[in-house]
Amino acid sequence: MLARLGGRTFASLRHRDYRLYFAGNAVSFVGTWMQQIAAYWLVLDLTGSPLAVGALALVQTLPVTAFGLVGGAVADRVDLRRMVIACESVLATVAVLLAVLALTGTIAVWQLYALGLVQGCALALDAPARHTLVFRIVGRDDLANAVALSSSLGTTARMVGPAIGGLVVAAAGPGVAFAGNAVSYTVAIGALLAMRIAPAPTTRGAATPVLAGVAETFRFAFGQTRVTVTFLCVLLVSMFAFNFDVLLPLVARLTLHEGAEVFGLIASVFGAGALCGALILATVSRARLALVLAGGAGFGAFQLLLAPQSSLAAVCLVLFVIGVFYVLWGSSALAVLQLAAPDHLRGRAASLYIFGFQGGAPLGGLWAGWLVSAGGTELAFYVAGTIALAVVAGGALVLARVPTRPMRAGPIT
Template sequence: MLDHLPAFGKSSWTTAQTRSIGASISTVSRTVATLELSELGPRLGLDPDVEDAAPRTSERRLRRNLGALRHRNYRLYFIGQVISTVGTWMQSVAMPWLALLLTHDAFHVGLVVATQFTPMLVAGQFGGLLADRFSKRRILVCSQAAFMLPAFSMFFLSSQGLAQYWMVLTAALAVGCVNVVDVPSRQSFVIEMVGREDLLNAIALNSTIFNGAAVIGPSLAGLIIGLLGVPLCFLLNGVSYLASIGALLLMTNLPAVLKVTTGGSMLVRIREGLTYARHDPVVGTLLLNVAVFSLFSMNRFTLLPIFADQVLHIGAAGFGFLTASQGLGALAGALSLAVLQRRLASGNVQFLIGLAWSVFLVAFSLSRYYPLSIALLVLSGYCQIAFVATSNTRIQAATPDHLRGRVMALYAQSLMGVGPVGSFQAGALAHFFGAPVAMAFRAVVSGAFVTLTRLLRPAVFKAGE
């Protein structure tokens, strides 16, 4: 056998040389063919890169068109939220209506609404801390299950004729407390499902769900209350959370987000989020702008009834159309963001949208012509959702992963937590000076603040940012 080794070695060397020469010939042939194609292609109308470029272009177009919906986890989330949010809006109508039936007093109805949003203002940062410390999906599964408790409790109490006002107030407080945990986790969970590239598209789609449900949910609630009574709204809302829970449980392959743990007490970690927001010029200033607009320009349920009754003299039906028109504008704004996200997401465009929002509200306060008032509310609703959703996207994109829960809790406090204060302030101004003056003054304050931001911190609303 040893006698054959030289022959074997020679044969192997020959084979290797042959393969090497063949590979070289093949490489040279491909190079020559490519050179010939690059020289002759333009004459023949051919492009050597077309075969590779076409699939890439097609893939980019598909990714752009689908946006966040190309992610399986977000598709599940989207379906679950469509069902659950409609139920939530139904209960949002049923709860104050039940309070009105029990007390026949507008103040007590307003107190129910204020009670539901006060916990976010007081304790929102604790929810953000939980979102940064634990799995957001698990938190959301637990919070969705917790939302079912006040819904089913109010269904039982109201269907048995046992409901009392303090029970409605307790249920509203329970919903508000669950929101403290749910909202920061929900806001910061979006980027884990879709990544930074599709974040604005996902936020726009979430706004579409919210505003679409704001039309469908109250309409269904009104029909159900009129035909079957208040209890069924609570029951349907409780059942609707099963869709959201099921969607969350079906999600797979969520990215593992690195958790950066820091020492110190809970208050120290909360202060870490506050310190970041205060020192980051874009994040902190956008949070302030959201808070100012929420405080002065977003309390439609406080002033619009007065406009319908005392200014435009259009009655309850007209009030419904005023509310729906602003919701329609918000829905259009959300859809526009989903389609034109690159064009509408710049800081410069956001500034112009914020300024236009204020101008449309001032014009609405001066209008005494019902169709014009409707049109102005559609435009203001469009600007509202475009400004708020863009702020949400830019804040999330600028925030480190390990702080996102706490920063988004600040965002929730800015957007939702100041609501009760804004409602009280709007009502007080309307009481002393009238609804038109209250609306105009508040809109001017918002417009002035966003303009001062542009002048004093131009980087916040810089073109291309």
């Protein structure tokens, strides 16, 4: 029984190119979180302002709002591997520049914002291409498993990266964390170069103009009720209830009255819960809309429980559970959208998820920073949890009026 469960949990690793993707990103994601921890903490150190932290989140994610859907349309037209290599080369260059500025003591807040904007532009193109590349590597049958395992990479990095980043920032400064991220990108790029994946066959997406492709993405998003509910659940919950990049450093500094080490710890605990959720999904290996709604409901409910906590032990315990529900909600939504899409919309389905997950972050980061300024992290978590529960309840009511049937393009239940 355990052997069968283990084989099902790691089924997509039987693909050679996915093993390379998995290994390269295992290193790169840790470096990315090290850089994020260093950047947010550095802004907080330089300004002492929660709104300044929210502003950094704004400039990093604003390009996703502006160009995220364009990234999906481009991904449906070009060689995916080359597109990912080009984007990650830009991200590596940003990390090198941050390291040089920080290590020479010449870094300023405006430079963090400017390079954050460049980073956001690269990610707007990189993320949909990476997700579509995974589909190209593993195919439909193993997609749900591969999405869950890829999510486990991100969540393990969320656990390990902040812990390492917090220690590195405390012991050696943010410049070393930025340099570590630059090195991690060379590993990811090397893995991409080693892949043997064949170029994708020409699809209808390759002949569609980019702007027309974006319009087609919206027709897909609002053409099926179950796709619409999934997309809006991701967009609204992400915008108003998933601003942890902004809130966790403020929990460490303002609620727990601790430093970078504790910030790294609580972020890692959240990541540990998310890893457990990812492994659960990998074992289930099936995309279910019910998991999107159940995950969103748990994500909101436990934020209400987190809001009044002021001890490190209680914060860690609740954050762990929130991490589990976060993956059940977010990763299930990605698989639902990709499996619902026809082949020529595969990249745009991934970009729709990225747009939903990160497109509202510019407003959400400022919203979270303003709530903390007005009423502390307690108010921010109460509002976030209430909104998440309201969105899920609305989605469930809409679905209750729709006949139960699988979506046309994939086995979504």
